[in-house]
Amino acid sequence: MSWQPALRAAADQLDAAGVPDAMRDARLLLAHALGIGSDRLTLHLRDAPQAEQLARFQALVAARAARAPLSHLTGQRLFWGRPFRVTPDVLDPRPETETLVALALAEPFARVLDLGTGSGAILLSLLADRPTATGTGADVSPAALAVARGNAQALGVAARADFVLSDWCAQISGAYDLIVSNPPYIALSEMAALSPEVREHEPHLALTDGGDGLAAYRAIAAQAPAHLAPGGRLLVEIGASQGQAVAAILASAGFTDVTIHPDLDGRDRVVAARAA
Incomplete structure (x- = not known):
C-alpha cells in the first residue's frame, strides 16, 4: 500500500x-x-x-x-510571503488583507501602530519590509498578543516591535505616522452566513462588534487622531459593503484625503485617510 x-x-x-x-x-x-x-x-x-x-x-x-480551519491544524498561514503561527485565539490572516499591507508600504513610514493586531500579520509584515521602522501592536486579548510576540521572534523583528494590552488606543502613548487596523467589521446579522471555519473556530471578538459592524471604526476615528502625527495616515480594512459608511465616519472625525481602495477581486477592502 x-x-x-x-x-x-x-x-x-x-x-x-x-x-x-x-x-x-x-x-x-x-x-x-x-x-x-x-x-x-x-x-x-x-x-x-x-x-x-x-x-x-x-x-x-x-x-x-x-471544518476546523486548515491553519489551526497545520499551525501556520502564509501571509505576504511569510509564515505566521495561527491559533484559535487569532484571526486566520487572509489574502485580501494584503491589500492593506501594499497600501501601507506605498509611502514611507518610521513608526506604525496596529490596532487589534491579532497574530501580528499586518504589523510584522510591515516591519519586515521596512528594516528601519518600529511599531506597536495593540490588542484586548492577552492570548493574541502572545501569538503576535512569538511571530515577531520567529520573523526576526522582535527588537522593533512592542505589544500592548489595550482596547483600541486606551493604553497607547505617543504619535505614529501610520496607524493600521483590521477591526471586527461583521454585523451580528451576518454571522450566521459565515463559513463554519470562521463562525465556529475563530474568535468572535475579532469578527463582530455584536451590532452593525461599524463600532470599531467609530472608536478608531475618535481615538486615532490623538496618536497620529500631522499628515499621518490611517488605513483600515472594511467589509465589501462598508466603504461609504466608514469613509463618512472618518470624514466626520476630521480626517482628510479619505479614499476607498479595492482588493484584487475588485471589492472595496481598505479605507485610507490622513490626519489634518
Whole structure:
C-alpha cells in the first residue's frame, strides 16, 4: 500500500464534508503529518504509510472534515510571503488583507501602530519590509498578543516591535505616522452566513462588534487622531459593503484625503485617510 489511496480517500472525505478544494487541503494535511514541505509530497506518495503517520493523517483529516480551519491544524498561514503561527485565539490572516499591507508600504513610514493586531500579520509584515521602522501592536486579548510576540521572534523583528494590552488606543502613548487596523467589521446579522471555519473556530471578538459592524471604526476615528502625527495616515480594512459608511465616519472625525481602495477581486477592502 502507498499513500496514494489514503490521499484519495481523504480528499473524498473532505469533499463530502463540503470542504472547498478538498484535494489541496488533503495534500497539505498529509505533508504536515509527514513533517515535510508540501512541495516534496509527490516524492513520497509511493511510500508505504507507517501506522503512526497514517493515524496522524486520518485525525487531521477528520478535524478538517469537521471544518476546523486548515491553519489551526497545520499551525501556520502564509501571509505576504511569510509564515505566521495561527491559533484559535487569532484571526486566520487572509489574502485580501494584503491589500492593506501594499497600501501601507506605498509611502514611507518610521513608526506604525496596529490596532487589534491579532497574530501580528499586518504589523510584522510591515516591519519586515521596512528594516528601519518600529511599531506597536495593540490588542484586548492577552492570548493574541502572545501569538503576535512569538511571530515577531520567529520573523526576526522582535527588537522593533512592542505589544500592548489595550482596547483600541486606551493604553497607547505617543504619535505614529501610520496607524493600521483590521477591526471586527461583521454585523451580528451576518454571522450566521459565515463559513463554519470562521463562525465556529475563530474568535468572535475579532469578527463582530455584536451590532452593525461599524463600532470599531467609530472608536478608531475618535481615538486615532490623538496618536497620529500631522499628515499621518490611517488605513483600515472594511467589509465589501462598508466603504461609504466608514469613509463618512472618518470624514466626520476630521480626517482628510479619505479614499476607498479595492482588493484584487475588485471589492472595496481598505479605507485610507490622513490626519489634518
